[in-house]
Amino acid sequence: EDPARLAEFEARIDRGEKIEPADWMPQLYRKQLIRMIEQHAHSEIIGALPEGTWITRAPGFKRKLALMAKVQDEVGHAQLLYSAAETLGKSREQMIQDLISGKSKYSNIFNYPAFTWADSCFISWLVDAGAIVNQLANAKGSYGPYCRALDRICAEESFHLKFGHHCVIYLATGTEKQRQMFQEAINRWWTPMMHFFGPADKISTHTEVLMKWKVKMSSNDDTRNQFLDMYVPKIWELGFTIPDPKLKKNAETGRWDYTEPDWEEFKRVINGDGPCNKERLEVRRIAEERGRWVREALRSPKAAYVTPLA
Numbered sequence: 202e203d204p205a206r207l208a209e210f211e212a213r214i215d216r217g218e219k220i221e222p223a224d225w226m227p228q229l230y231r232k233q234l235i236r237m238i239e240q241h242a243h244s245e246i247i248g249a250l251p252e253g254t255w256i257t258r259a260p261g262f263k264r265k266l267a268l269m270a271k272v273q274d275e276v277g278h279a280q281l282l283y284s285a286a287e288t289l290g291k292s293r294e295q296m297i298q299d300l301i302s303g304k305s306k307y308s309n310i311f312n313y314p315a316f317t318w319a320d321s322c323f324i325s326w327l328v329d330a331g332a333i334v335n336q337l338a339n340a341k342g343s344y345g346p347y348c349r350a351l352d353r354i355c356a357e358e359s360f361h362l363k364f365g366h367h368c369v370i371y372l373a374t375g376t377e378k379q380r381q382m383f384q385e386a387i388n389r390w391w392t393p394m395m396h397f398f399g400p401a402d403k404i405s406t407h408t409e410v411l412m413k414w415k416v417k418m419s420s421n422d423d424t425r426n427q428f429l430d431m432y433v434p435k436i437w438e439l440g441f442t443i444p445d446p447k448l449k450k451n452a453e454t455g456r457w458d459y460t461e462p463d464w465e466e467f468k469r470v471i472n473g474d475g476p477c478n479k480e481r482l483e484v485r486r487i488a489e490e491r492g493r494w495v496r497e498a499l500r501s502p503k504a505a506y507v508t509p510l511a
């Protein structure tokens with residue numbers, strides 16, 4: 202790669218300028234962005250599934266409406282992110298194929314089952330919280346289309362977070378059984394939640410190059426620590442416990458001490474062998490199959506009469 206162009210590219214990033222699709226960029230920057238944005242898009246679309254199964258069973262009409270809107274938003278986020286990734290030269294069809302075939306990754310956490318309504322509340326509150334911590338930071342990154350998509354996504358996620366918090370407070374101030382349901386959800390979801398921010402910095406593969414080029418604005422451990430800082434006190438305040446005896450803020454370092462989550466389990470889950478991976482991809486495959494006629498109809502020459510999309 203031309204060293205002069207690379208130097209100019211890096212100088213632009215250092216000045217805080219946004220890189221746009223038609224601008225020159227190193228091949229590795231393009232490749233890393235496609236990987237990360239595509240994984241993010243897949244996470245949103247697969248992330249709609251565990252909560253989606255709770256739409257018909259959400260307690261009460263208002264919660265049902267709110268959950269339905271949230272799940273729709275998540276699928277919309279996937280569309281925004283696929284569009285951002287497409288600007289880098291990979292087609293949406295190829296991305297979806299790579300998801301269904303298991304070639305591409307998506308967030309570990311959506312491979313766990315949402316057994317109870319409390320699990321769905323855990324996702325709406327704490328998984329969304331984790332996603333926001335990550336996305337607010339990355340929205341200040343260097344690639345224009347990704348940052349603009351993240352700005353819009355964050356605005357909607359803040360609503361999801363409020364909905365989730367509201368549902369959790371209701372359980373926390375309810376009967377003993379309701380409190381127990383949420384406690385059990387925390388016990389089930391804590392390890393996947395710790396995994397959610399990615400492997401510890403010392404074993405993370407991509408952090409260095411992504412941070413150098415301001416794609417990733419915070420390391421995995423820093424993002425995890427920020428999440429713990431913001432949400433552990435809120436969980437404790439509601440009288441719940443967290444299943445990690447080592448978890449406490451270290452007064453000397455100002456950071457959280459915790460038991461290192463099992464990274465072998467993480468690797469298994471992200472490589473296809475978690476509790477729900479097969480089911481999640483099968484649902485996606487069937488949706489793709491069922492939607493085929495719509496895509497074909499849009500591509501047909503006759504579609505020009507009925508839709509400006511054709």
Ligand code: FAQ
Pocket residue numbers: 236237240241242244245248249275306307308309310324325328329332335339396397398399400404405406407408411417421471
């Ligand atoms: N899950 O070198 P690093 C949401 C993989 S959106 C699965 O540290 P990096 C909204 C990684 O790809 C949630 N795989 O990776 C919602 C790499 O594998 P590869 C998604 C993971 O990229 C809420 C390998 O491990 N958010 O939740 C995970 O520097 C509620 C080595 O890792 C985003 O995608 C993981 N958790 O840092 C929806 C945000 N972590 O590709 C519905 C954008 C790591 O070499 C309901 N992405 N891996 O085979 C990022 O910020 C980064 O990509 C990280 C990972 C921080 C996720």
